[in-house]
Amino acid sequence: MQYQSIKLFLSLLFYFLYCFSPVISLNGDSQVLIRVKSDQLHDSDGKLSNWVTTSDQSPCNWTGITCDAQNKYVVGVDLSRLGISGGFPNGFCRIRTLRNLTLTDNSFKGALSSLSLSPCSHLQVLELSSNEFNGELPDLSREFGSLHVLDLSNNNFSGDIPTSFGRFPALKVLNLGGNSLSGSLPSFLSNLSELTRLELGYNPFKPSSLPSSLGNLSKLENLWVPDANLVGEIPDSIGQLVSLTNLDLSDNFLSGKIPYTIAGLRSIEQIELFNNQLSGELPESLVNLTTLLRFDVSQNNLTGHLSQNVASMSLESLNLNDNHFTGEIPEILASNPNLVQLKLFNNSFSGKLPENLGKICDLVDFDVSTNDFTGELPQFLCHRNKLQNLVIFNNRFSGKLPESYGECKPLYYVRMANNKLSGEVSSKFWGLPELEFLEMFNNNFEGPISPSISTARNLTHLLISGNNFKGQIPSLVCSLRQLLFFDLSQNLFFGEVPSCVTQLNKLEKLDLHQNMFTGRLPGKLNLLIALTELNLSNNRFTGNIPPELGNLPVLTHLDLSNNMLTGEIPVELTKLNLNQFNISHNKLYGKVPSGFEYQFVSSLSGNPDLCSPNLKPLPPCPRPKHEIVYFASVLAICAILMLASLLWSFKIKSDFVSKPKRRWKVTTFQRVGFSEEDICPNLTEQNLIGSGASGQVYRVKLKSGQTVAVKRLWGGNLKPESETVFKSETEILGRIRHGNIVKLLMCCSGEEFRILVYEYMENGSLGDVLHGGGAALLDWHTRFTIALGAAKGLAYLHHDCVPAIVHRDVKSNNILLDTDMVPRVADLGLAKTLQRGAGEIDGAMSRVAGTYGYIAPEYAYTLKVNEKSDIYSFGIILMELITGKRPNDACFGENKDIVKWVTEAALASPEVKTTENTSSCCRDLRKLVDPRMMPSTSDYEEIDKVLNIAVLCTSSFPFNRPSMRRVVELLKVKHHKLESPK
Known part of the structure; x- marks a missing residue:
């Protein structure tokens, strides 16, 4: 009886504990969570405000908390993207039922020691990516045997990968990418036989080979090791990765051939081997990879022939550019129905392209430029009417442009320069409605420009020089209001230039030289306010030079030579800041206006009736007869003055001889009407307008009325930093000519000083206007114009200068604004040239260059410099323009900058896009947008588009940031689509 009573009591006790233990557990979990929030977390935005004690004591509905569906105990804590900071909150691990701890994309920082992690050994998922953890990776004990996912990517971890990382039997995901790991790539990672994802890219490892034991990872689906200093050959064991869908070994130093065993990758969908040193032929075994969707081995030094069997793959995108491939493209490539992208540029391919290429596939992107292809172009490239990019320049293609290309409605980017193409271009091709860029120079095309070109209203570049085109320019070309570059030079055009060409007010270059144009120069050329280059030489123009040419504000190149122009040289031309000027071999006469420098004398030759009193070898101008009457009296006065001056000269002679001349x-760099003697006396305290790290800036108004900005560098040649800035500014700015880069007019160096003279920007810097009380003057249209202009200036540095130039200190204070708020990129004292082969400037720099708040995150700890650093800084400027706030405004809260603040606000809206293909949406941006510019409803739509571009530019990963050229295109596309008539 007693035994039965005891048994009953134990049964009741067990039932009580079973029923109420979840309640007890939840009560304890709540207390742990609240204690961790209080002691270990800094929640400045109040995202965890609902973590409070309630009557039911259940945390299951709290932000970021996941509970077991049946037993209701806490199994997961996910605080991703909540803007939380602090050290590693190991207090969470006191919840013994916790299996998932995710702290991704916050501001947690500090070292991650083995001791601090020890309470968390029961976790299955530990995700700490995109934070600010540093120091060495923790050496984890064997108690972490249940760990399935370990993601420590995008932090600042350094040193070696601990050997303990090779002892996790259940680990499926290991992501250490985007850190500063500097040891060797260890072979013991091949012991992780359950791995499905191994991601180690973007770490500065010591030169390491892929381990031959890599094939042990038979369950691996994603092998992601770009930019990790890999060397040696790809091991044959790669073929044992039968589950692999993505192979990315790009941006390394791999050499040798692609192994034949790659045929074992039966599940592969993407292979990226670009920018390595691989060589040899592509193995025929690739024919067996029939599930391959994309094969990308671009930017290598691969050599050899393209195997015919490669072409039988079910390719969607074939990217073999920037290699040393040779041989012909097999015809079987045209049998691939899945091909969307074909990029073979910068190789040594030869022979004809497959005749039926494009006939059965939806080809969108086609680029075979800079090879040695011959024969006619495939007529079916746009058979499915999907082709957008047609790029074939620098080959030996011949024959006519296929008529079918005129039916290719989506085509918007065409480059076919430097070939041997001939015949007339169809009217349908001239009038393709989406065409934006048409480059056909240096071929043998003939016939007229069709009036149908008026339907190509998006055209920005029309470059058809060096052909046999003829006829008159159709007046309908004046409807191309987006045109920026108009080059018809070296053809057989004749007749008068349509006067309506002056309506193309966005035009930056107009080049019609070496044709047979007649008549007068178009009037009202001053309406082309964006024009930087005008070349009308080697034609048959008559009449006078229009004086209004002198009113073109940014014109730097003017060539009217070898025509039949008459009359005098307009004095208005002396107002231009030209670096190239030529009006030689015309029929001009009269006195050359004062203000022309000796450097332009040769540009006046071939006009025998020109004269000048001081420009030799031009003859002096004959004196008018009435001047002879005064000559004798002037001569007498001069004699008297000469005697007086002679006495005075004797007095000061000794002083003059005793004082040494200043050696300057x-x-x-431009045509200037002043000298150093006009500048130096004005470098006074009264004219000081600014002071920076490299020197002081003065505003100097000259006697001529011109105002210039003068930078006097600290310490002259006695200070190495000043010498570096001086050399950089003079070497780089001295050779740059662009409407959105500040002009360096003159430099002057002496033993004790260095000065740089620039054009003066009346509205100062963008930073001063935006943050100094003038922001109300900047409506959205003005801000957008500033953004686009600055982007064009940076794109010129990155893409059009040879070698390319990286600014290294892009910020709003280095964007200057003229009277019309046109931006100029300034202060290139820290700029460096970029050697494309190296991919960066002189390896790692000895110090961080740039300004706090604008420095790209990878630059701060790697000191590697490339154009992506400038792009990040430009993204900050876009955010400044939208928000009106400084990069590190105090209102963001502790440990938060403008990128994190804007990104969090953007991510808070489900409509935000972080890719280029951004669709229009109508989000409420009032919390982000600077209210001082009072945007309209339509402005908000464009602001939303630009905000997405800013987010792209400030991506944590440099390779995700678009190029500056792409940024310009994106800005133009967004603006154009919003401005176009409905």
Whole structure:
């Protein structure tokens, strides 16, 4: 009886504990969570405000908390993207039922020691990516045997990968990418036989080979090791990765051939091997990879022939550019129905392209430029009417442009320069409605420009020089209001230039030289306010030079030579800041206006009736007869003055001889009407307008009325930093000519000083206007114009300068604004040239260059410099323009900058896009947008588009940031689509 009573009591006790233990557990979990929030978390935005004690004591509905569906105990804590900071909150691990701890994309920082992690050994998922953890990776004990996912990517971890990382039997995901790991790539990672994802890219490892034991990872689906200093050959064991869908070994130093065993990758969908040093032929075994969707081995030094069997793959995108491939493209490539992208540029391919290429596939992107292809172009490239990019320049293609290309409605980017193409271009091709860029120079095309070109209203570049085109320019070309570059030079055009060409007010270059144009120069050329280059030479123009040419604000190149122009040289031309000028071999006469420098004398030759009193070898101008009457009296007065001056000269002779001449070296980069003697006396305290790290800036108004900005560098040649800035500014700015880059007019160096003279920007810097009380003057249209202009200036540095130039200190204070708020990129004292082969400037720099708040995150700890650093800084400027706030405004809260603040606000809206293909949406941006510019409803739509571009530019990963050229295109596309008539 007693035994039965005891048994009953134990049964009741067990039932009580079973029923109420979840309640007890939840009560304890709540207390743990609240204690961790109080002691270990900094929640400045109040995202965890609902973590409070309630009557039911259940945390299951709290932000970021996941509970077991049946037993209701806490199994997961996910605080991703909540803007939380602090050290590693190991207090969470006191919840013994916790299996998932995710802290991704916050501001947690500090070292991650083995001791601090020890309470968390029961976790299955530990995700700490995109934080600010540093120091060495923790050496984890064997108690972490249940770990399935370990993601420590995008932090600042350094040193070696601990050997303990090779002892996790259940680990399926290991992501250490985007850190500063500097040890060797260890072979013991091949012991993780359950791995499905191994991601180690973007770490500065010591030169390491892929381990031959890599094939042990038979369950691996994603092998992601770009930019990790890999060397040696790809091991044959790669073929044992039968589950692999993505192979990315790009941006390394791999050499040798692609192994034949790659045929074992039966599940592969993407292979990326670009930018390595691989060589040899592509193995025929690739024919067996029939599930391959994309094969990308671009930017290598691969050599050899393209195997015919490669072409039988079910390719969607074939990217073999920037290699040393040779041989012909097999015809079987045209049998691939899945091909969307074909990029073979910068190789040595030869022979004809497959005749039926494009006939059965939806080809969108086609680029075979800079090879040695011959024969006619395939007529079916746009058979499915999907082709958008047609790029074939620098080959030996011949024959006519296929008529079928005129039916290719989506085509918007065409480059076919430097070939041997001939015949007339169809009217349908001239009038393709989406065409934006048409480059056909240096071929043998003939016939007229069709009036149908008026339907190509998006055209920005029309470059058809060096052909046999003829006829008159159709007046309908004036409807191309987006045109920026108009080059018809070296053809057989004749007749008068349509006067309506002056309506193309966005035009930056107009080049019609070496044709047979007649008649007068178009009037009202001053309406082309964006024009930087005008070349009308080697034609048959008559009449006078229009004086309004002198009113073109940014014109730097003017060539009217070898025509039949008459009359005098307009004095208005002296107002231009030209670096190239030529009006030689015309029929001009009269006195050359004062203000022309000796450097332009040769540009006046071939006009025998020109004269000048001081420009030799031009003859002096004859004196008018009435001047002879005064000559004798003037001569007498001069004699008297000469005697007086002779006496005075004797008095000061000894002083003049005793004082040494100041030894100044002066270099002029533009045509200027002043000298160093006009500048130096004005460098006074009263004219000081600014002071920076490299020197002081003065505003100097000259006697001529011109105002210039003068930078006097600290310490002259006695300070190495000043010498570096001086050399950089003079070497780089001295050779740059762009409407959105500040003009360096002159430099002057002496033993004790260095000065740089620039054009003066009346509205100062963008930073001063935006943050100094002038922001109300900047409506959205003005801000957008500033953004686009600055982007064009940076794109010129990155893409059009040879070698390319990286600014390294892009910020709003280095964007200057003229009277019309046109931006100029300034202060290139820290700029460096970029050697494309190296991919960066002189390896790692000895110090961080740039300004706090604008420095790209990878630059701060790797000191590697490339154009992506400038792009990040430009993204900050876009955010400044939208928000009106400084990069590190105090209102963001502790440990938060403008990128994190804007990104969090953007991510808070489900409509936000972080890719280029951004669709229009109508989000409420009032919390982000600077209210001082009072945007309209339509403005908000464009602001939303630009905001997405800013987010792209400030991506944590440099390779995700678009190029500056792409940024310009995106800005133009967004603006154009919003401005176009409905």
